[in-house]
Amino acid sequence: MAVAIHSVALLSAVLTLVYIGFLVQGAYRRQTRMAQLHVEERAMLRARLDLIAAPIAKVAVEKGLAAWSGFRKFRVEGKVLEAESCCSFYLAPHDGRPLPAYLPGQYLTFRLQIPGQAREVTRCYSLSDSPDHTDYYRVTIKRIAPPPSAKDAPAGLVSSHFHDRIQVGDILDVKAPSGHFHLDVESRTPVVLVGGGIGVTPALSMLNYLVSAPGKREVWFFYGVRNGQEHMLKDYLREIAEQNPNVHLVACYSDPLASDRVNEDFHFGERVSVDLFKRVLNVNNFEFYICGPPPMMESLTKGLAEWGVPDDKIHFEAFGPASVKRVAKAEGAPVPDAAGFEVNFVRSNKTVKWSSGAGTLLELAEAHGIRLDSGCRAGSCGTCVTAVRDGKVRYLGGNPDFDIEKGSCLACVAVPDGALSLDA
Ligand SMILES: Cc1cc2nc3c(=O)[nH]c(=O)nc-3n(C[C@H](O)[C@H](O)[C@H](O)COP(=O)(O)OP(=O)(O)OC[C@H]3O[C@@H](n4cnc5c(N)ncnc54)[C@H](O)[C@@H]3O)c2cc1C
Incomplete structure (x- = not known):
């Protein structure tokens, strides 16, 4: 009888041990699987967010790197809210080819077709990450509210479009990085x-x-x-x-x-x-x-x-529209006599007077119903480039960011410097 009791006790101890063994093994398997999942998950995330968290490669930034001309297609790979009303957009080239580095401080120019707008709209956005990533660019855009002086005005057109409509997977038309406001990467000065x-x-x-x-x-x-x-x-x-x-x-x-x-x-x-x-x-x-x-x-x-x-x-x-003038440069602004300067918009067959209060050539044209394309209104995107047939212009706030070919002017930041004839 005692032997039988002993055998049953032994058997139940063995069964308990086997059961515990199974439990431990199950837990270990689950643990290993979880760890594996974490590794897989991290790898997937890294592949996906390599865009966002890529370590900064020690690639030298050189001037004059090969860029592209005109607009290139980019796919939105990430959209990240950074603060109230500020969103970063991670953009990868649709053709998958490496991107040229840019100089820190430069910007991208976007061309967008926005629902309800008869014409395409152009805006510039600064590159907000280090220039040594060759697989993506990042811009960070703030949603622009109506100004306090016109609370009923529509909110910023393009910034709202980016915040409300642009999503991961969308394709955007983007001009190569440009701009003269950039870090002097060769200097060692603090x-x-x-x-x-x-x-x-x-x-x-x-x-x-x-x-x-x-x-x-x-x-x-x-x-x-x-x-x-x-x-x-x-x-x-x-x-x-x-x-x-x-x-x-x-x-x-x-x-x-x-x-x-x-x-x-x-x-x-x-x-x-x-x-x-x-x-x-x-x-x-x-x-x-x-x-x-x-x-x-x-x-x-x-x-x-x-x-x-x-x-x-x-x-x-x-x-925004260039409004900063260095004190010294403001002194060099043209001073027309009381009669002002004559500006002839040849293709529109209109000659109008410009005086200092008339603003830029773009504003002058708009005030007289003459159509000129425009984008950033800050001398950056080049949308308002207009051929000068005769005469000279000056630029408010110094030379604009956009490089203008000889014989043309950037109407959004230019004023006439004497009688002027434009191909518009
Ligand atoms: C070189 C450069 C770099 C830039 N980099 C950045 C950047 O990194 N990030 C960024 O967020 N922005 C940047 N900007 C600014 C950006 O290009 C746009 O100017 C900005 O996003 C506003 O454009 P929007 O189309 O949203 O606004 P818009 O539609 O141009 O409107 C501008 C303002 O006018 C008001 N408005 C519209 N219609 C009326 C009306 N009828 N009456 C009264 N008010 C009206 C709007 O409410 C808004 O307040 C940069 C600009 C330049 C030139």
Whole structure:
């Protein structure tokens, strides 16, 4: 009897052990499978998001790299919300061929067919990532609301189109990177990068380039927004500053929210200003690269000149219609006599008077019902290029970004410099 009890106990112990063995093995299998899944998942994600998280390759950025002419097709590979009303779009070439590098600070020009618009629309958007990715470009676009002075006006046409309609998989027509506002990649001089609001995009590209470039150039990154809701890539920027002792991040909130924490979310509760540069930097021997709203740029460029920063160390770009004029350049604007300059639009068979209040040649044409194509209205996209039959023009705010062929002008930023005859 005792033997029988002993055998049953032994059998049940063995069965229990076998059962536990099965359980352990099952759990191990599940664990291994999970780990495998994670590896697969990560690999898939990496393949998919290689676009987004690709390590910055140490590829030199050279001037004059082969670009393409006209428009090239790009596929939207990613759409990422960066902050309130700001979205990044990751664009891969539809033909799958490698992309030329660009100079940090340059922009892309997009041509879009927007529902309800009779004509195609052209806009420029700065490249916001490091230029050494050969498989994608990134632009970051802010949805533009109606201005406070015209609350019932339609919201920004193209920025809303990107936010509301453009999705992953869409195909876009894009011109090659261009623009004269870019980092001097050969210089070793310490740099101050300044971004106001969405104007931070070229500064981001410059920063991303600088942290991957050899030489560890000293970088001060001043980023001005109203509050934490507008602060793009906060953790990313903080990480960059933590990992790169040569990078100093200065976040300025002009109107912080109660939830925004000083020294955590931002450093100064004020606008970016030359007074702040003086307090933070002490000295002025930096290259300054500035992009932001016109009032910020006007005050910074003027204040830096007064602080003794040479003109060739102050680089800036306006996103909207060019409204920044260096003090010295404004002095060179043409001064017509009381009668103004005559402008002959030959193909429209109209001759009209231009005086300083008439604005640019594009505005003059529009005011007189003469049709000229236009895009960015900032001298960047080249849509308004018009042949000059006779006479000369001058450019408000210095030479435009777009390279104009001899014998033509960019009507959106040009004014006549005497009697003028245009092929329009
Ligand atoms: C070189 C360059 C680089 C740029 N880089 C970037 C960038 O990186 N990121 C970015 O977000 N932007 C950038 N921009 C700005 C961008 O090109 C566009 O100008 C911006 O997106 C606004 O275009 P939109 O079509 O959305 O607005 P638009 O349709 O041109 O409208 C502009 C404003 O006018 C208002 N408006 C429209 N109709 C009326 C009306 N009838 N009456 C009164 N107001 C009206 C709109 O509400 C809006 O506030 C850049 C510009 C340049 C020149």
